[in-house]
Amino acid sequence: MKLSVNGKAVDYDGDPQMPILWFLRDELQLTGTKFGCGRALCGACTVHLDGQAVRACVIPMAAAADKAITTIEGIPSEHSLKLAWVKHNVPQCGYCQSGQIMQAADLLQRTPKPNDAEIEQAMTGNICRCGTYTRIRDAIKTAAESSS
Amino acid sequence: MSAVDLQRRQFLSSSAKAGGLLLSVQLLGAQHLMAKSGSDAVFSPGLFVAIDASGKVTVTCHRSEMGQHIHTAVAQIVADELEADWAKVVVAQGLGDPKYGDQNTDGSRSVRRNLTRLRQAGATARLMLRQAAAATWEVPVEEISAENHQLSHAGSGRSADYGEMVAAAAQLEVPDADTVPLKQRKDWRYIGTAVNNVDLQTMLAGTAVYGHDVQLPGMQVAVIARPPVLFGTVKSLDDSAALAVAGVSKVVRLPALTAPAAFKALGGVAVIAKNTWAAMRGRDALKIEWEHGANASYSSKAFREAMLEGVRKPGEATRTQGDVDAALAAASQQVSAEYTVPHLSQAPMETPAATATVSADAAEIWACTQTPQATRGMVAQALGMPPEQVSVNVTLLGGGFGRKSKPDFSVEAALLAREVGAPVKVIWTREDDIRNGYYHTVSAQRIEAGLDADGKVTSWLHRTAFPPIPSTFDPSQKLPSIGELRLGFSDNPFEIANMRLERVAADAHVRIGWLRAVANVYHAFAIQSFAHELAVAAKRDPKDFLLDLIGSSRHIDLGKLGVEYDNYGDSIETYPIDTGRLANVVRAVARRSDWDRKRADGRFLGIAAHRSFLSYVATVVEVTVDDKGQWRIPQVHVAIDAGTVVNLDSVRQQCEGGSIYGLSCAIGQITATDGVIDQGNFDTYTVARMAQAPGAIDVHIVDSTYAPAGVGEPPTPPFAPALANALFEATGKRFRDLPIPLTIKS
Numbered sequence: 001m002k003l004s005v006n007g008k009a010v011d012y013d014g015d016p017q018m019p020i021l022w023f024l025r026d027e028l029q030l031t032g033t034k035f036g037c038g039r040a041l042c043g044a045c046t047v048h049l050d051g052q053a054v055r056a057c058v059i060p061m062a063a064a065a066d067k068a069i070t071t072i073e074g075i076p077s078e079h080s081l082k083l084a085w086v087k088h089n090v091p092q093c094g095y096c097q098s099g100q101i102m103q104a105a106d107l108l109q110r111t112p113k114p115n116d117a118e119i120e121q122a123m124t125g126n127i128c129r130c131g132t133y134t135r136i137r138d139a140i141k142t143a144a145e146s147s148s
Numbered sequence: 149m150s151a152v153d154l155q156r157r158q159f160l161s162s163s164a165k166a167g168g169l170l171l172s173v174q175l176l177g178a179q180h181l182m183a184k185s186g187s188d189a190v191f192s193p194g195l196f197v198a199i200d201a202s203g204k205v206t207v208t209c210h211r212s213e214m215g216q217h218i219h220t221a222v223a224q225i226v227a228d229e230l231e232a233d234w235a236k237v238v239v240a241q242g243l244g245d246p247k248y249g250d251q252n253t254d255g256s257r258s259v260r261r262n263l264t265r266l267r268q269a270g271a272t273a274r275l276m277l278r279q280a281a282a283a284t285w286e287v288p289v290e291e292i293s294a295e296n297h298q299l300s301h302a303g304s305g306r307s308a309d310y311g312e313m314v315a316a317a318a319q320l321e322v323p324d325a326d327t328v329p330l331k332q333r334k335d336w337r338y339i340g341t342a343v344n345n346v347d348l349q350t351m352l353a354g355t356a357v358y359g360h361d362v363q364l365p366g367m368q369v370a371v372i373a374r375p376p377v378l379f380g381t382v383k384s385l386d387d388s389a390a391l392a393v394a395g396v397s398k399v400v401r402l403p404a405l406t407a408p409a410a411f412k413a414l415g416g417v418a419v420i421a422k423n424t425w426a427a428m429r430g431r432d433a434l435k436i437e438w439e440h441g442a443n444a445s446y447s448s449k450a451f452r453e454a455m456l457e458g459v460r461k462p463g464e465a466t467r468t469q470g471d472v473d474a475a476l477a478a479a480s481q482q483v484s485a486e487y488t489v490p491h492l493s494q495a496p497m498e499t500p501a502a503t504a505t506v507s508a509d510a511a512e513i514w515a516c517t518q519t520p521q522a523t524r525g526m527v528a529q530a531l532g533m534p535p536e537q538v539s540v541n542v543t544l545l546g547g548g549f550g551r552k553s554k555p556d557f558s559v560e561a562a563l564l565a566r567e568v569g570a571p572v573k574v575i576w577t578r579e580d581d582i583r584n585g586y587y588h589t590v591s592a593q594r595i596e597a598g599l600d601a602d603g604k605v606t607s608w609l610h611r612t613a614f615p616p617i618p619s620t621f622d623p624s625q626k627l628p629s630i631g632e633l634r635l636g637f638s639d640n641p642f643e644i645a646n647m648r649l650e651r652v653a654a655d656a657h658v659r660i661g662w663l664r665a666v667a668n669v670y671h672a673f674a675i676q677s678f679a680h681e682l683a684v685a686a687k688r689d690p691k692d693f694l695l696d697l698i699g700s701s702r703h704i705d706l707g708k709l710g711v712e713y714d715n716y717g718d719s720i721e722t723y724p725i726d727t728g729r730l731a732n733v734v735r736a737v738a739r740r741s742d743w744d745r746k747r748a749d750g751r752f753l754g755i756a757a758h759r760s761f762l763s764y765v766a767t768v769v770e771v772t773v774d775d776k777g778q779w780r781i782p783q784v785h786v787a788i789d790a791g792t793v794v795n796l797d798s799v800r801q802q803c804e805g806g807s808i809y810g811l812s813c814a815i816g817q818i819t820a821t822d823g824v825i826d827q828g829n830f831d832t833y834t835v836a837r838m839a840q841a842p843g844a845i846d847v848h849i850v851d852s853t854y855a856p857a858g859v860g861e862p863p864t865p866p867f868a869p870a871l872a873n874a875l876f877e878a879t880g881k882r883f884r885d886l887p888i889p890l891t892i893k894s
Contacts, residue, residue, distance in 0.1 A: 015394060018425045026369070026423040031361035032354015034546070035424075036497050037578040041830040044497055072354035082352045089344045089797055092805055093215030094351030095358060095497040095546025116843070124839040127830060129497045129547045130215045131808025132801075133841035 001065040005030070006074030012061055020064050021045045021056035024071060032072040032098045036127070043126030046099035046106075047071050053106035072098035081105055084143040092130035100126050104140050113144050191314040193276055193322045195248060196269040197226050203297060203311030205232045210242035211262075212253040212518045213347065214496075214545035214552070216802060216860045220346045221259055221794040222266060224338040229270030229331060232310070233297035234338065239346050244520025244540035253518040254553045254662060255716065256761035256858025259794055263856050268325040273317075275328050280316035281308060296337075333853065342797035347544065359501035359516025359543045364571040367503065368397060370564050371427040371575055374416035374584045377440040377823035378658050379405060382417060386435035390419055393433055395426025400567050402560065407623045409659045411526045413560045414584055420568055424575055444823040446657035448590060452488055455592035455654055459486065459611040463650030464627070467638055467711045470646035475607035479598025483685045485678055487595075488885045489670040490817035492588035493833060494663050498546020499576040504561035506531060511538045511565075515558045516545040523555035527562045549809070550662035554586050582833050583825040586661025587818055589614045590654075593674040597644075603686035605697060607646040612637055612671065615656035626653040628667075630712045636671030636760060636865060638711050641727050642679075643699025657823060664806070668760040668865040669813050676756035676869035677884065680876065690873065691738050691755050698757075701728030716762055722855050723762040729789050730759055733766040733850065736787035740848050741768040751782065754874025756866035761858025763790040764850075767807065767866040769842075771874040777892040779875060781811075781842040786863055788847070791854035803847040803863045810867025812836045817887045840890065 001012050005028060012023060024030045024047070033056055036044030040055035047056045048070040049063070075082060081101050091097045100123070107114055107122040114122065119140050128136070192198035198206045209222040219239045227237045242248055250261065274294050281299040282289035285306050293300050300307035350356040375381065387399040398420040405415040419430035476482060502515035504527070511531055517523045520540040528535040545552055557574055565572040576584075591614035598607040616632055618625040628651040630638075637649060663669070676694075683693035703724035706713040715723055734757045738744075741753060750772050757766035770783040786803040793799050812835040819826045827833040872883040879892055 015425070018423075022423055022425040025361075026425070029363055030354070031357070031363075034358075034498070035360060035575070036499075037830050038428075039578070039829055039831070042497070042578075072352075077349070077353065085352055086344065086348060089342075089348065089801070091215075091345060091348060091351045092217070092801055093213075093497070093545060093547045094347065094356055095544075097351055098354050101352070120838050124837045127497065127835060127837060129495060129549070129809070129812075129835065130801075131805035131811075131836070131841070133808065133836075133838045134804055134843075134845050135801075137838070 001061070003064045003066060004068045006070060014061070016062035017060045019057050020047070020059050020061055020069065023061055024056060030071050030073050034095055034098060036096065043103055044096045044099040046102040046126065048102060048106065051109070053103050072102060075101065075105065080143040080147045081108070081139070084139040084146065087142055088135045088139040090132050090135040090139050092132055096126065096128045100128065100136055104136070104143070107140070108144060108147070112147065114140065189314070191273070191318040193272050194269050196266060197230065197273045199273065199310055199314050201311050201314050203236050203309050205230065205237045206240050207237060208240050208242045210248035210251050211258040212520070212542050212545055212548065213241070214253065214518065214548035217345045217795060217798040218253070218258045220343055221798060222262070223346055224343055224794055225263060225266040226270040228336055228338040229267045230274045231295050231297070231337070234343070236297060241542050244524045244542065246521060251519065251521050252553060253548070254550060256861045260718070260762065260856040260858065263792070263794070265325070267330050268328055271328045271330050272323060272325055275323065276317045276320050277310055277313050279320055280313040284313065284316055339794050340796065343795055357543050358498050358546045359514070360498055360546070360575065362503040362514040362543060362573060364503060364505065367571040367573055368420045368422065368568055369424045369427045369573050369575060370418045370420050371424070371431045371577065372402070372416050372418045372560060372580070373431050373434050373436055374414045374580065375438055376583065377438070378409065378443045379407060380438045380440045381415065382436055383439040384437040385417060387417070389433035389435065390430040393426055393430045395423060396421045396430035398568060399434070400564060402563060408621050410621050411522065411555045411559065413530070413556055413563060418564055420564065420572065427575070428577065440823055443657045446820050446823040448491065448819040451590065452592065455613045456486055456488065458613045458652040458654065459592050459594040463611050463652035465648055465650050466633055467647065467649040467709060469709060472607045472609050472646045472648040475646035476596060476598045476609065479606060480601045481599040481685060482596065483599070483682055484594065484596040485681055485884055487593045487674040487677060489591045489673055490819060490886060491590045491658070492663055492813055492816055493582050493585050493818050494549035494551035495581060495833065495835060496545070496547025496549055496551055499578060499581040500552065500557035501573065501575050502558040502561035503571060503573040504558065504565035505571045506562055506566040509537055511562055512541070513538065513558050513562065514541045514543055516543050516552055517555060517558060518545065518548045518553040519555060523558045526555045526559050530559045531562055531566060549664045550666070551586065554661055578830070579828045582818070582827050582829060586620065586659040588663035588669065589617070589660045591670040593670065595674060595678045597678070597682055599682065599686055603688060605644050605682060608642065608644045609648050610637070610640070610675070611650045611652055613652035613654045614670070615654045615660050617660050617662065619656035620659050620661060623656070626655055627651055632667040634713050635667035636675070636758060637667065638706065638713050639704070639725055639759065640675065641704065641725060641730055641759060642697040643727070658820065664809055665760060665861040665864040668758065668861070669868070672756065672758040672865035673868045673886065676758065676866060677872050680754070680869070680873040681882070691734065691743050694755060694757060695731055695734055698727050698731045698734070701731065718762060723857065725759065729764045730757055733757060733764045733787040733789050736848050736850060737766040737768050737785050740787060740846055741770070741785040743768065752874050752878035754870045754872065754877060756869040756873065758865045760862045760865055763788060763857040763859065763862040765862045765866050767870040769867065769870040769874045771871070771878050773875070773878045773892065777894060778890065779878070779892060784842040784845045786845065786847045787850065788863065789850035789852055790857045790859050790862065791852050792856040793849060793859065794856070796849060799849050799859050800847045802859045804845045806861070806863025807845055807867045808836050808841055810864040811840065811871065813864065814868035814871055815840065815887045815890060834887070
């Protein structure tokens with residue numbers, strides 16, 4: 001099958017049931033997308049599939065045929081969210097942060113000016129064990145303001 | 149190209165440009181020898197700092213980075229005394245090597261045990277650069293200044309960048325560190341400021357390398373079916389379906405674990421495959437019949453009841469003051485309560501992972517480990533090799549919280565790499581992490597107190613029971629250890645004339661291990677909840693009552709009371725148990741939260757304070773409870789006195805994150821039925837999500853010149869009792885048994 005990852009065309013002919021997380025990590029060595037739970041419970045593996053946030057640990061490769069995947073490596077460093085993450089010095093261990101940013105990017109695409117409840121609803125599926133939630137919330141607001 | 153290869157390449161190209169040598173040693177492993185005292189191209193006086201001809205400063209961090217930003221703090225300390233330009237400083241991760249001294253990154257001690265020697269490392273390099281400039285310009289060294297990466301001589305008007313003096317400095321003899329002058333505190337440039345995390349950009353780019361991200365040429369991935377019950381063994385195995393899974397190359401039976409569990413591999417059956425997915429599917433296809441063994445009798449529910457029975461009877465006294473029994477009998481009011489805290493799992497976002505290569509006479513490990521030297525030792529033991537033949541590379545850690553201070557997962561990788569004859573990466577799934585962990589122990593406590601007619605507490609009897617951490621290393625250990633009692637139990641700060649503290653034995657049926665703040669979590673929960681119960685009984689304001697309990701400003705001398713107490717391994721003279729500092733954070737957090745202001749909007753406050761890891765933290769949690777019984781935390785206030793601090797923003801982050809970790813400790817639980825852990829993933833093991841997290845966390849850092857104390861753990865213990873106390877104020881319901889339900893039934 002054919003698909004694109006961060007704008008580049010790639011081929012895949014392996015097990016169509018393999019979650020796209022392992023294609024990204026083990027085959028393309030795009031290791032910015034993380035394994036956290038394997039069951040879409042924590043959001044660490046969040047990527048965009050045709051522009052929508054999905055949990056890469058449960059979406060099979062078969063569902064990605066002819067589609068476009070964007071990972072954290074495909075989000076430019078000058079993206080408003082990454083700049084806001086720097087401004088608020090958000091990450092502690094950093095492991096969940098690529099999933100947090102990909103989920104936040106999806107939120108801002110759909111809801112450019114989210115309120116607290118909308119941020120919480122969009123982000124509560126993404127666990128951070130270091131507890132950076134208050135900074136994530138603040139950074140999303142900063143990014144939303146800066147892109148107006 | 150693999151992530152590690154990529155990092156090596158980038159590094160080699162950048163170091164080739166700069167003519168650097170030392171940085172390559174850090175990344176390329178033990179096979180390469182370090183230049184001993186510098187060369188023409190690199191000046192490296194000692195273990196922690198190297199400067200190349202371009203002026204680039206490489207600071208080696210020998211502690212593990214797991215989100216506490218020790219990379220950043222170490223660089224700040226060295227760069228400050230070196231008077232380096234922050235923009236020219238990079239950080240390299242040290243290998244596991246005894247030459248660094250202790251590397252076990254736990255106990256909140258990285259800064260407090262290293263501040264002075266890291267300052268000396270920076271100051272030594274700065275002095276030698278001045279000496280080099282003095283020799284080159286033929287002027288007295290006293291006339292050379294070194295500021296912000298520039299050497300200058302006012303008399304002659306000469307100046308040079310640090311890089312220009314590298315070759316000359318490398319020829320000089322390194323002075324004794326104790327003779328090198330250090331800066332005065334007022335001249336600190338980076339220490340005590342807020343500096344962004346030095347790993348931030350690679351984290352945001354997705355290029356930061358964690359344990360899971362290591363890729364080596366020809367590497368295989370292993371996923372292991374471990375015994376569901378501790379010390380269980382494989383009775384029968386049918387691996388035909390597993391071997392039929394495309395991509396699976398081998399099935400390996402690991403040696404059965406025998407007591408003590410210590411840091412050894414748990415045993416079980418490993419599936420080796422070309423990628424993670426195939427290894428996971430292969431493991432799912434294994435047909436294993438287990439012999440569960442004696443621990444199959446373990447039911448955490450029945451165990452809790454048995455522990456409660458235990459604390460209702462006299463235990464072994466470990467601290468005695470006055471006559472508790474007589475004072476209790478004479479009290480005008482007696483209050484007692486029992487508290488239980490379940491097992492918890494550290495559950496770092498990154499599950500354990502380790503990669504190994506093993507040949508006849510060498511082994512190399514890449515792991516997200518908090519403890520590279522213990523990893524080296526355990527891998528060497530498992531392989532029957534001298535430790536010198538084992539090198540351990542420390543990746544970034546996607547959280548640690550104590551789980552990664554156990555090297556069992558690296559031992560698994562080493563055993564499998566030897567068996568397979570190729571590099572092997574062992575990946576733990578989340579279910580493995582939750583079901584086969586080193587658990588925060590399960591505990592029961594009972595406190596009885598007597599109040600006199602004025603509502604003053606005159607007696608305090610506290611019993612604690614829990615399977616101790618030493619049981620993991622010696623199954624005959626059943627009594628709470630001195631090392632755990634010192635964590636918030638023996639060092640009770642209250643000024644009460646009659647006090648007796650007792651310990652009660654409990655058997656371990658799972659591996660017991662460290663979790664952020666360890667025994668402080670349950671001891672602070674009981675003591676600080678009970679302090680609030682007493683305030684209610686005495687009809688007093690809880691904050692005022694807590695201050696009365698803490699009493700006069702004094703240093704508690706446990707030695708004089710005959711109490712065995714090691715003060716977190718640090719001197720009691722430098723780090724006394726200072727009740728004045730504890731009271732001070734209580735008053736500070738009361739001010740910050742505007743404690744005395746009446747809340748009209750349905751907000752209720754709870755307070756708790758605790759000394760741990762030589763720091764003092766007080767927390768106020770504000771709650772609201774809706775008509776469905778669902779509670780929220782709009783605001784938290786934390787006041788911390790950690791003595792001298794290096795990075796203000798890191799301290800804030802640890803107070804924010806430590807509070808939320810404490811929240812998770814209050815709402816999650818690990819239970820066991822027939823010796824098998826009931827939970828398996830984040831659907832059954834509850835941890836704080838954004839929906840439960842505080843709306844805002846206000847942190848007050850006490851400006852202090854006291855010796856540096858712990859930061860990573862101390863904010864966690866006061867959170868759960870402050871929350872429980874706030875919920876009592878809101879609902880009248882007392883939560884003595886964790887977890888606290890997310891919805892309170894009336």
